[in-house]
Amino acid sequence: MNGLLIGRSAELGGLVRVLESATEGRAGVALVGGDAGIGKTRLATELLAEARKRGFQVMVGQCAELGDALPYLPLADALRDPELAAAVAARPILGSLLGDGSAAAPSSGLTQQRLFGSLLGLLADIQPVVFVIEDLHWADRSTRDLLVFLSRMLQSEQVCVVGTYRTDDLHRRHPLRPVLAELKRLPVVTSVELRPLSPHEMSDYVASLGDTDARELGEIVSRADGNPFYAEELFAAVAEGDTLPDGLASLLMSRVEVLSEPGQRVLRAAAVAGRRVEDSLLREVSGLPVGEFEEAVREIVSRGLLLVDGYGYAFRHALLQEAVYTDLLPGERTRLHAAFAARLTSPAELAHHHLAGHDLVGALTASAEAGRIAERLGAPAEAHRHYDQVLELWERVDDAERLAGETRVAIAMRSALTAADSGDNHGAIVRLRAVPPSAEAYERLANYLWEMYQPDEAIATAESAVSMATEPAVLARALATLARCLAWTHRHAEVEPTGLRALEAARSAGAVDAEASALVTLASAAELRGDWSRAEELFATAAARPSGHLAIDLRAQFNLTRVHYDLGRLEEAAEVADRGVALAAETGLSWSTYGTDLRFMRFLIHYVAGEWDAAEAMAARFPIRVGTIPESVLSSFALFIEVARGRPGVDERLTWLQPFWSDALVTYMSRGLAAEHALWNGDPVTALEHVEAVLGMLEPNDAATLRIAGTGLWAMAELGVTDGADDLIARARYAAAHGPDGERGEMGLEGRAWRLRAEAEWARAHGRSDPGQWREVVSAFSYGFVYEVARSRWRLSEALLAAGDRTGAQEEWTLAKESAEQLGATPFIAALAEFGRRARFTGAASSGGLTAREIEVLTLVAEGLGNREIGERLFIAQKTVSVHVSNILGKLDASTRTQAAAIARRRGLLP
Template sequence: MTSGVSGLLVGRSAELARLVRVLQFAAEGTAGVALVGGDAGIGKTRLITELVGQARECGFNVLVGQCAELGDTLPYLPLADALRGAEPGVREAAAAHPMLGQLLPGMESAPSTGLTQQRLFGSLLGLLADVQPVLFVIEDLHWADRSTRDLLVFLSRMVQTERVCVVGTYRTDDLHRRHPLRSVLAELKRLPTVMNVELGPLKSGDMSDYVTTLGEVDAQELGLIVSRADGNPFYAEELFAAVAEGDSLPDGLASLLMSRVEVLSEPGQRVLRAAAVAGRRVEDELLREVSGLPLAEFEEAVREIVSRGLLRVDGYGYTFRHALLQEAVYTDLLPGERTRLHAAFARLLTAPAELAHHYLAGHDLAGALAASAEAGRLAERLGAPAEAHSHYDQALGLWERVDGAAELAGESRAELAFRSAVMAADSGDNHRAIVQLRALPPTSEVNERLAYYLYETDDQSRAIAAAERAVEGAEDQGALARALATYARTLLWSPRHREVEALTTRALETARAAGARDAEVGALLTLATYVEHQGDVARAHELVETASAEGTGDLAMDLRARFHHARIHYEQGVLGQAAEVADDGIRVAFDTGLRWSTYGTDLRFLRFLIHYVAGEWDQAEAVAGSFPARVGTLPEAILSSFALFVEVARDLPAVESRLSWLRPFWSDELAAYMSRGLAAEHALWHGDPAAALDHVRAVMAPMIEGDPGTLRLAAIGLWALAELGTTEGADDLLSRARFAVERGPTGEGGHLGPEGRAWAVRVEAEWHRVHGRLDVSLWRKVVAAFDFGFVYETARARWRLAEALLAAGDREGAQAEWELARETAGKLRAVPLENALLEFGRRARFGGGGGQGDGGLTAREVEVLRLVAEGLTNREIAGRLFIAQKTVSVHVSNILGKLEVSTRTQAAAAGRQRGLLA
């Protein structure tokens, strides 16, 4: 479907490629036919518009004819339409064929008695031969008259070696079981010259891309439009307009949808109305009972509905073809009719969630409260925390309106609200959990959870206070063990960190005595982090492995154990084992519904980082593709930030869009640390060191002194200062980095893993570079420090080492480091680093990798050359690199000139000889 602004074709590249292939065969003398089907509004016309544009670029004469909903009253209407809209040369050629001339403007009064089908078809074949190559498009075949259907069959069977491509479009949702086009399509699809192209709904990512081209829309509105449009671009356009005007279901769209319902028989409409009350899906037996129709009449009504594509058969029931159709039918019901149907479903249903929905819609508040509470407990057991939270909140919202609410819910209001808060946290909404817990009576259990979630939102002082209250109010040993474990955790990075070991020891003793495995694991993990920071890595490993050895019954705690087990291996450079543990944790998070919980999110970004550090960038980019780009919640924003690592390093087009969505979350310290730190690198690669420095200073301002995270930021800030040619602020950045190394966040020293130590050395080297000193020994240390498996940073350090060696007069050593860095940058497709290395190589007058010359190609030209060597066309390269086809053409011309060759094949061969295609 076309974008409302840019005119780009979104999400249909595969379908377009198939149609272009038929067009190319036709250009070479093998005629072909393509049948393009899809629901109304799915994007058939936009796809054909793109195909027509490409056909004209390739020199095709284009005929486009439209069928109309007129039955057989105007035979050959699309052929007449196509001839009337054709280029003058084609119309002149048609006029030379008397049979076709009668279809042209001004000839309608000519005698038509001789307009026999056989003679007309023969004349059309003659015309197509005269003006080939030809693309003949017949749109909306579902409205085609009988003569046009015959014409389509004739062309499909008779065009063989002519340079002709015939394309027909039709609506699949209009083809009921007795539609005359059905048998024609079935016959044609068996022919070897006919290609069938079905346009299904756009994927959610493509729909998001499409909607954002229509105009400004926030994350919540975008999500609503995408979910309701269900992959249909036309519906998305209508919903976008409705959102702008504050409407729910646009009148025009509702009328369009209901026009397809109104052609049903009365029993068919009755069944469809009942199905709409059931929701998107309904069981066959349940629908029959509620409709009240005799079995034979019910089955005939359902057969009619299914044949018209309004419902689809789905297992033992039926699903609405589109969610908006269900919404339109439901909205069209009278209030009393709607209430009676909901009550009928409620009498027959036993599933709690559906019962709650129908009780509520049928105004049975007591039934809705009881069913909502039970639905929440069921969702909790099934590992669906977001759904559980929603059901519990619905029950809580009804609480004051129902007598005997506690008996109906099966527990007190406080107990239900506590469950709701825990489920909110498990689904990733810690802030909602905190709000709900603060509204509850302050028991030890409530205060312990409040402290736990406050700590995860970095509210340290309030977390400590809540944990102290939890310990003081503990009523039994299990509650005391959990309170002590959480209390120790809240003190971990505070000035009172020395109390952690004693508190965790006490928590472990209490937990083991009480059999509270979750509290025991929590204490073990906190103690492991504490001793790791003190430098006893071996003991930390042992504690984490003990914590991970068996489950606790608390899924969130089990995920926390897996995360720390993977993290400690990652931070010690043991990437293989870290990956294995992270993969297992991610599987558990998805299986249990905790994918958006704190550690469900953390495990996913850790797995991404392992790929990134190990140089597995294609895998990292694939993982990043699953991270939400258009974010609406803080967990989504944090996860999205990590995708920037590889997107910035490869200079992918997604960077600017992702940053624009992340800006509203820069008030959060972690989201800002990740996304603004990488925004700073992006600015540096694009020649804007001042903007990079602004990002660094903004992120570092609220960070506590000694935070190890300042090391990376300080290095980036010093890089920016070196580019600006000023030393102002360099000493402050060095001082903060050294404090993090020497004193740590507690102010009393701490342990840094291999990556932390590497960044610390790089800060020192960058500081010297700011002051005009390219210190070879320091940059050698940076290379060695990152060479524990951090592929990209090792290459970046080699770049600086090569500069230092060249400045020191060691040209041979400099070229050796430069070649190693270029080899890595090429394999990673790290375009900005490749560009920087090529520029340095030109200034240093180095040859290409392996001593071969690179012909002066830029990094982008090398990237284009690699795709040329794969056999891709300019259009395909443009699609792969997200650049204009004309830009690709310029790059290819430059490549041919620089490599002194005349063909693409020769360019590929020259690239291989020069080592550019590694």
């Protein structure tokens, strides 16, 4: 390879900037595209050299043209680095990629999530690290999914991911196309497209290869058309005295044809193996004696067609391998594939070579085993493809059941389950409906229908599973699934008797997973009835021992945490949450549904208990640049602390979340907190718009209505309007009294507190602020919700002042102020300061009437930022910043920005 990098300084500079950002704790992804031979690998090599100089751990993996036959091939390639041995050994699911898969954990729908989570943990442990994935145009589905996952989940880690791909291979329906389109929309992703070198650059490049006369140089530059690899091949041909044929493929084959007959024989065999091949395997397939084989390889290597690569050889360029492979005769190609198949042991490679060699018996056998291994490795998309290949071959092969090692129905079930595990629930449903009816198939089908929000069909299918079940364990799982499907429907009353049947059947059959599932469903039903002690007991029983099903175990830990939390036992909730978070981390499931929920609960406990520094540290790990609904849910959690502390990143986060406001949970959290954000910034009209949007997404009996109604009534009180206030409190009262089955038992402590808050805000909106009512609210939140106690004391202080109890008002205001300052609740501090100034309370610093938004602007002014920079930081127009600055100067009676900052510091207005 030429030692000079010519014509790529701008592209290399862009990649180095991604490295620099990673060094500063801003993870980045770079996608390098270009035609074959344009210099992608050369550029990546330069970047890796720079990364090593900067102390980065380097990981490199390459995709192969075998495609989906070998899942996670580039990851396995990268993990073989001896420097990573200890980190990989600590994560067995990653280590399983380095063998044949037989030692991998049993397959489950969570296997891929565990694998992804474990890799994320490894990257965080060995940072700073750069991970290069070459030839993404050949990537399997699971590797593409991994790239998307890393692009979205890496946030503040010192990690740089680089992917290279051929643009000339991306036809209109190429599976990488939508992935690239999705990723390039993310600001964390840097896209680099390598253009052809200019004639001047190409002249410099060819001159760097060696001596050549002006005529030859001009011809090479003209023929190469800006492609460095083509130029190298032309230069080599000229140096060897060859005439120059038309086209790159002809040129490449002309260099192959000068080899001896044994050399050509070895090179053709190598081309069938792929980009790389082991020495011993290549020797066996070539059929040459050892001495003759070694001479042939020496000849090939000396001409630069193959490179020595570890224990084998690699083509110098993929284009050369493709040219040699394409030139093979059909019979020759078939025989060579069969020869490789006779000597390989990897089922995935065997399946590939058997199919190419038209050995249908071998292809079916190998595909079935390759599917099972892909399942265990957490590559459901590839497993699904292998199983579908088995089904396609089934009628064309005699004795297929013996060869596959399973019945056709079992393979079809595996195909359906792996389709669902790869995110294709619709495909799973279609395949399960095509399977002969059975209790096992219907139990799975009911689960997928339930997840696709088809409750009536899910219930009917689960009932069919129950009626068809003959084996005790299958019956237990079917009953547990039926109980789960009945919950939150008009048949909710049947949940408990069905769940109890499931529990009895599970314990009788020893089906621990079905027992845990039934316990969780029964506990949820008890909770809905208001039987909190029963719910807590059942959740604790479910969480007491592993069920063998991680999703159920995490679900039990999450729900037990939540019940402790709802009962106000924050210390116990924290202990269970910590165990659940640790379990999720140990198993690589931190980013699974319940792994995420457990982290949110731990965050929420910190938030409620007033441990805001810890809460904010957790929130810093929640993604801002979201692209899916689960990511948006997690991002929404961060708004609790960011809005309460008045952080400037709120607007950026809300901008990213806005496209996901079609999801009820994302809308409830993000728009509910956006309403509070607007209220702190003196914009109750916008707050009401958010509240109305949230209520439009919630069911009338959803208890989440209580908090949103309280926020809406707060906005109405600020506006001095009562129109709609009665409707809002009526909706809150309905939600407090009605669950999914028409009645609601006693709510948890937080729910009861929000109900009282909504009532008090309704009275305030009507101009009636009763100190006794606000004392009830303070008391209700006093189970440990530090922030809400303080906010309620604020309103209690206002009510006491209006009632003429100035001493009591001062006391409540002082307590609220102390809490707000300890929490660092900047907007709340500003509101209390303004109220204290108007009330002339002792110790009230004058805020000069600044709004929370003006304090945000003033904070950045004090940091020395200009209007444009402040606008970019707060996601507002530069003109709007100018208006805020003018208002600040006027309110603080300051003539300059520096003076305003000094006044604000003296008054304690800056965080």
